[in-house]
Amino acid sequence: MIRNQDTPGALLDPTDVRGMFDRIVQRYDLMNRLMTGGRDVAWRREAARIAIGSGAxxxxxxxxxxxxxxxxxxxxxxxxxxGIDFSGGMLRAAESKRLSAGTKGVTFVQGDAMHLPFPDATFDALTIAWGLRNLPDYAAGIQELARVLRPEGRLVILEMTPLQNPLLRRAFDLYFQNAVPVIGGIISGDWQAYRYLPESVGAFPPAVELAGMMRGAGLRNVRYKLVGGGTVALHIGIRN
Ligand SMILES: C[S@@+](CC[C@H](N)C(=O)[O-])C[C@H]1O[C@@H](n2cnc3c(N)ncnc32)[C@H](O)[C@@H]1O
Incomplete structure (x- = not known):
């Protein structure tokens, strides 16, 4: 169901977002590699490096x-x-990776990003990758992330961002709005999910606006770095 929005937030209701990710989980990683030419792996690596800073x-x-x-x-x-997520399907996939790798220091928790089940100032490194765009209220979501960060802790938001150059944006939209729904539809069997992706990116606030929301949540040294030819932004902020 399309949300009736009075604050900037996802185009879909949280229940529909969760259902969508439960449905596409089987081919989710493969689609990420295909859509980004494998660059998503390097962007996550960089997000982690920035979030950790000199240690966490x-x-x-x-x-x-x-x-x-x-x-x-x-x-x-x-x-x-x-690692927290509200989709049971996605978390089962994460847990099965954890078990096959025998990783001990990572725990997956089912929960809502808008109401994190942790006390204030619990973490010194926080990341969210391609998740913020799916939250019902972006500013409130960022405030909730900032709440659980310790003073001097770092938040990194890795997210699609609207291209600022109109010519490049038109060229990218041709690929993103036409090819992605078809490839995604064929590979995942879920045409709706891969139509939602370009629609949600098209409606997402520009990086400067997101930076303003981060400052409003009590973060300082807020900045962002564009990657993927300007289609993806790594947003960084430090908790006061
Ligand atoms: C595009 S996927 C990104 C997954 C992962 N971060 C990555 O790097 O590939 C978006 C994820 O956000 C989760 N999500 C969306 N809204 C959420 C919410 N309110 N609370 C918790 N998880 C949420 C979805 O279930 C989905 O797993």
Whole structure:
């Protein structure tokens, strides 16, 4: 169901978002590799590196999906990492990866990013990759992420961002709005999910606006770096 929005947030209701990710989980990782030419792996690696900074004891990856960024935070040195998601299907896939790799320092938790089941100031590194765009209220979601960050802790948001150059945007939209739904539809069997993806990116606020929301949530040194030819942004902020 399309949401009636009075604050900037996802185009779909949370229940529909969860159902959609439960349906596409089988081919989710494969579709990511195909759509980004495998670059998503390097972007997650960079997100983890920035979130860790000079070191972190406790990390969390929110909207973790199949868990890749949670594993990356652990691989890069955080001893205890939580991965949280509200989709049972995605979490089962993440847990099965964890079991086959025998990873001990990562725990997956089912929960809502809008109401994280952790006390204030619990984590010193927080990441969310391609998850914020699916939350019902972006500003409130960022505030909830900031709430569980310790002072000096780092938040990294990895997310699609609307291209600012109109010519490049038209060229990218041709690929994104036409090819992605077809490839996604054929590979995942879920045409609706891969139509929602370009629609949700088209409606997503520009990086400067998101930076404003991060400052409004009590984060400082807010900045962002564009990757993927300007189609993806790594947003960074430090908790006051
Ligand atoms: C596009 S996937 C990203 C998965 C993963 N972060 C990655 O890097 O591939 C978005 C994920 O956000 C999760 N999600 C969306 N809204 C959520 C919410 N309110 N609370 C928890 N998880 C949510 C979905 O279940 C899905 O697994």
């Amino acid at each position: 004891d406790r990390g969390m990856d929110v909207a973790t999906g199949t868990g890749d960024l949670a594993f990356e935070l652990h691989r890069q040195g955080i001893p205890l990492v939580a």
